[in-house]
Amino acid sequence: MKKILVTGSNGQLGSELQSLSSGFPEFKFIFTNRSVLSMDAPETISTYLDTIQPDFIVNCAAYTAVDKAESEPELADLVNHKAVEAIAKWGFLHHAKLIHISTDYVFDGTSATPLKENDATNPQNEYGRTKLRGEKACLLSNPESIIIRTSWVYSEFGNNFVKTMLRLMKERDSLNVVEDQIGSPTYAKDLARAILDIISKNDWTGGIYNFSNEGEISWFEFAVAIQEIAKLSCKVNGITSSQFPTPAKRPAYSLLDKSKIKETFGVNVPEYRQSLEMCIKALN
Known part of the structure; x- marks a missing residue:
């Protein structure tokens, strides 16, 4: 039975x-979190992987505190x-297949058309820069x-935008x-399903792929959709980024083109x- 190791499982x-793993009984899943496998101590990783000997690694672990990364660049870079x-090095030496999760923040947000995998990267914050370095080192x-x-x-x-909006809209x-x-x-469930489908298809094609749900919206429109679906009465007002300054700069446009992942793996993108x-x- 092939083993799938998932990092960052919390x-x-x-x-x-x-939550989806029980639907794939042909695999043995090992789920780790930072108490078992510490990503800020990279020198310990190969020893841990030696004991598990996974056939597949899905690396979901990441330093994702985007604003905090501006003041903790060394820690963000470690993880x-x-x-x-x-x-990636361990995977190469032991013939383990690796799926690594990255971000739209590797782009600068100046595009006017959906971003393809081979478009020029130019991250605008520390989080994006560390994630891009991770991508390059991985490949x-x-x-x-x-x-x-x-x-x-x-x-x-x-914690995420949807749960925060639902809470604030009630308050x-x-x-x-x-x-x-x-x-x-x-929706992380859609991405998780896509990952498990790619692994089970046994038709591996390495490279960079984009995945997000279909549709082109702003955070404001996202919030309005949440309010409408949850049937909450809170009024949602649109503001500019300059009216809501954050330590880390966000890309103004980061819509991802999903053609490649759909064509290569036949992945469903809802x-x-x-x-x-x-x-x-x-949630309700």
Whole structure:
């Protein structure tokens, strides 16, 4: 029985992989979190992997505190770059297949058309820079790796925009949400299903792929959709990014083109609102 090791299993994507894993009895799953496998100590990673000997590694672990990364660049780099390099090197030496999760923040947000995998990268914050270094180290150390860039991830698990909006909309009469940042959200369950489908198909093609739900919206429109689906009375107002300054600069446009992952693996990419309805229903 082939073994799948999932790192970062307490996060949104890792939790969704755990919840779907029972539907794939042909695999043995090992789920690790930072108490078992510490990504900020890359030198310990190969020893741990030696004991597990996985056939597949899905690296969901990451330093994702985007604003905090501006003041903790060394820690962010350890987790998002050096640890990824260590995993990729071990995978190459032991013929383990690696799926590594990356981000739309590797782009600068100046595009006007959906971003393709080979478009020029130019991250605008420390988080994006460390994630890009991780991507490069991953492919250099293990060229057959699959890297999946995703954006605006939410789920029933962990902290995310959808859960924050639902909470605030119940507490307040009105909310201000940025309307000049465009992209598409990703329901972590959809991404988890895509990952497990890719692994089970046994038709491996390494490289960089994009995955987010279909649709082109702003954070403001995302919030309005949440409010409508949850039938909450809170008023949502659109504001500009300059009215809501953050330590880390966000890309103004990061809509991902999903053609490659659909054509290569036949992956299903649901429309964002359909997935959002499913998540809100599950939360309720």
